Amino acid sequence: MTFSVAAIDPESGMAGCVITSSSICVASRCAFARSGTGVALTQNVTNPDLGPAALDALAAGTAPQDILQSFHELDPGLQWRQLGILNMQDEKAMFSGEHALGIHAMASGKNCLALGNLLANDGVPQAMVDYFESSDDVFPLRLIKALQAGLAAGGEMGPVQSAGVLIYADPKWPVIDLRVDWHEEPLTELETLWNLYEPQMSPYIVRAKNPAESESFGVPGDE
Numbered sequence: 001m002t003f004s005v006a007a008i009d010p011e012s013g014m015a016g017c018v019i020t021s022s023s024i025c026v027a028s029r030c031a032f033a034r035s036g037t038g039v040a041l042t043q044n045v046t047n048p049d050l051g052p053a054a055l056d057a058l059a060a061g062t063a064p065q066d067i068l069q070s071f072h073e074l075d076p077g078l079q080w081r082q083l084g085i086l087n088m089q090d091e092k093a094m095f096s097g098e099h100a101l102g103i104h105a106m107a108s109g110k111n112c113l114a115l116g117n118l119l120a121n122d123g124v125p126q127a128m129v130d131y132f133e134s135s136d137d138v139f140p141l142r143l144i145k146a147l148q149a150g151l152a153a154g155g156e157m158g159p160v161q162s163a164g165v166l167i168y169a170d171p172k173w174p175v176i177d178l179r180v181d182w183h184e185e186p187l188t189e190l191e192t193l194w195n196l197y198e199p200q201m202s203p204y205i206v207r208a209k210n211p212a213e214s215e216s217f218g219v220p221g222d223e
Helices: 026-030 050-059 064-074 124-134 139-152 186-209
Strands: 002-009 014-021 031-034 038-043 082-087 092-096 105-109 112-117 162-168 176-181
Touching: 002 026, 002 038, 002 082, 002 124, 002 139, 014 026, 014 031, 014 038, 014 139, 014 186, 026 031, 026 038, 026 162, 031 050, 031 162, 038 050, 038 112, 050 064, 050 082, 064 082, 064 092, 082 112, 092 105, 092 112, 105 124, 112 124, 112 139, 124 139, 139 162, 139 186, 162 186, 176 186
Parallel strands: none
Antiparallel strands: 002 014, 002 112, 014 162, 031 038, 038 082, 082 092, 105 112, 162 176
């Protein structure tokens, strides 16, 4: 009931992921990233603790495959999970446990990986990777549209109702953290939110780094 993409952009230094599900609040439980470190996805009977644990290990220099191996001891329920781990050097690890739900599949490409469970068909992750690799959109939009490509390829067996995109760059806080919950068309709405946020993203970063150079949007109470 979930499919997702994790990716890095060496040119901008961005690292992030995009995810959708029939379950509410999917991005808060399944999507994790960190500046200068990489991305972790944990889904399918999710254990959210594995996301921060993977990022901590990446930050310490542990290879994704070694992190995945350590999770077999860390989490006795690992065979119910689906995991993706990607560092800033494009080293990656993916896992689908023997109890993963329904049709489940994984795919990887240059600077990206994709996962899904309870899918309509096993080609959905590859469709997302293919789009991401072939697109020349800006990185956040590439991720969102890659997810849309997964939906167009069949998506999951039921309707998706939540989605989110989480991206880190140079700041230690997420430069993009947009979520849509309990919506009939969450992927369309997610792109709409990105289009609204895109012109504001850089000014918010400037405010944090150099407030004297920041611009005001003229909105009362604007932060």
